[in-house]
Amino acid sequence: MPLDLANVEPSNSAIIVVDVQNDFVSGSLAVRDAEQVISPINALLKLPFAIKIATQDYHPPNHISFARNHEGKKEFDQIVIFPPAELVVGKMLEDERSLEGLEQVLWPVHCVQDTFGVAFVDGLEHEGLEVVRKGCDVGIECYSAFEDPWGLTNTGLKDKLRNKEISNVFVVGIAGDYCVKSTALDAKKYGFRTFVIRDAVRSVSDNGLEWIEMDKAGVEIIDTAEELLTSRVLSQ
Numbered sequence: 001m002p003l004d005l006a007n008v009e010p011s012n013s014a015i016i017v018v019d020v021q022n023d024f025v026s027g028s029l030a031v032r033d034a035e036q037v038i039s040p041i042n043a044l045l046k047l048p049f050a051i052k053i054a055t056q057d058y059h060p061p062n063h064i065s066f067a068r069n070h071e072g073k074k075e076f077d078q079i080v081i082f083p084p085a086e087l088v089v090g091k092m093l094e095d096e097r098s099l100e101g102l103e104q105v106l107w108p109v110h111c112v113q114d115t116f117g118v119a120f121v122d123g124l125e126h127e128g129l130e131v132v133r134k135g136c137d138v139g140i141e142c143y144s145a146f147e148d149p150w151g152l153t154n155t156g157l158k159d160k161l162r163n164k165e166i167s168n169v170f171v172v173g174i175a176g177d178y179c180v181k182s183t184a185l186d187a188k189k190y191g192f193r194t195f196v197i198r199d200a201v202r203s204v205s206d207n208g209l210e211w212i213e214m215d216k217a218g219v220e221i222i223d224t225a226e227e228l229l230t231s232r233v234l235s236q
Helices: 034-045 157-163 176-189 209-216 225-229
Strands: 013-018 051-057 078-081 102-105 130-134 168-174 193-202 220-222
Touching: 013 034, 013 176, 034 168, 034 193, 034 225, 051 157, 051 176, 130 157, 168 176, 176 193, 176 209, 193 225, 209 220, 220 225
Parallel strands: 013 051, 013 168, 051 130, 168 193, 193 220
Antiparallel strands: 078 102
């Protein structure tokens, strides 16, 4: 299908570079071939987007998603987590979503605050990007660059984009089946026209289900960064 960039222009478009961090590229939770996203992302960052965002997983050492913090559990086991009571009390949710328990994969320790693993990977041209940190709360997992799955905490990204009058969001990075997908789905939910660039994404699983889910939600998939780079719409 031809790339449709109707109503896309630099002044109303943003790029979100998701979690291109040491631990996801070569560290404790490395995603296979993740280093291959660096070159296409750097090329995309040269385009004149109105705002350029880089996200970081930024966990405290005792984060709920780490297997070592659950006695008797191993890495990649699954548990059910519930919203922390102290955050629920008195909280009015925008969309009245459910506060029921959610399945949680228990991960190796990764992207701990103020460690080498949390830093952006060498080679990523991240200078000048606006940084959004997520997963900072001990008791909440937050794959999305916008908010946790219960909507109890948010990063301020939605308001940042709206204040810049952004209409179109282009999402790239790691991992496609977790933080990229969640970010894209939330962007679409909040009314942004949302694109994910396939060759600038790497996933944990090879099953490809994340692409089906995003497509069904109305996220637009661009197969290669080159398609965007050679379009006149976002050219310098």
